[in-house]
Amino acid sequence: MDPFQQFASWDEQTALGWATGLDKRAATAIQAALRADAVAAAQLAPGDVVVEVGCGTGPMLGDLADAVGPTGLVLGLEPQRTLARVAAQRLGSRAALGLASGTALPVRDGVAAAALASTVLLHVPAAEQVAMLVEMARVVRPGGRVLSVDQDMEGWVIDHPDRETTRRLLRFNVENRYGDGWTGRRLPTLFRAAGLRDISVQALTHVDTSPGTHLHGNAQRMAAAAAEAGFLTPAEADAWSAGLDQDGHFFSALTYFRCAATVWTHV
Secondary structure (H helix, E strand, O other): OOHHHOHHHOOHHHHHHHHHHHHHHHOOHHHHHHHHHHHHHHOOOOOOEEEEEOOOOOHHHHHHHHHHOOOOEEEEEOOOHHHHHHHHHHHHHHOEEEOOOOOOOOOOOOOEEEEEEEOOHHHOOHHHHHHHHHHHHHOEEEEEEEEEEEEOHHHOEEOOOOHHHHHHHHHHHHHHOOOOOOHHHHHHHHHHHOOOEEEEEEEEEEEEOOOOOHHHHHHHHHHHHHHHOOOOOHHHHHHHHHHOOEOOEOOEEEEEEEEEEEOOOOO
């Protein structure tokens, strides 16, 4: 039921809708800080090759291009055609774009200084997460870096007058709308299983305090998905969504975890 596991069935309107949502999230100050933290943890130098897996509409690619400079190479890989097209149009000659999934990267062994994925791994089926990290490590040279930034969806906080329905919806969300809703907390375990070393974790929290923001839209989509699945009636979903806006006020917070590690040998 994870919408990002169904990307092959998206029509153009659906894909552009997700592109708009991803761009809204990327435009916030906390997301800019998340990208800056990831780029710093990648330890890139001018002239390096860097790979972003699941680059979406490309907000991270511009930061990576700044880090490696005009003599470097940024490769963005994205399996969804419309998102890849939007990224290619946005980046122009600053990055090379390709269509590929995270478990089959069209990149030679050991060519990159770093491979990154941002809010991708939690959408990968749990049984394939370690395989994706192993594949990312394969394309990175010894001494290079592998990074993943992911949410832990059980830590999503939403203020709402209907506490019981909110608890039920958040549990539904964790269990049904991601490859593994616990990915954020499991990143160090997954990295160790992929043979990575020198693992570090940084946490940053995205906070939204007004209607119309990224997390407000996410909460509305969660309620709509619950109604579509029969978990709530349409009337219950509508009532809950209406309750998110409390006299023009809204509060929600979601923590992102950045896990970084070093490739010592090809795994």
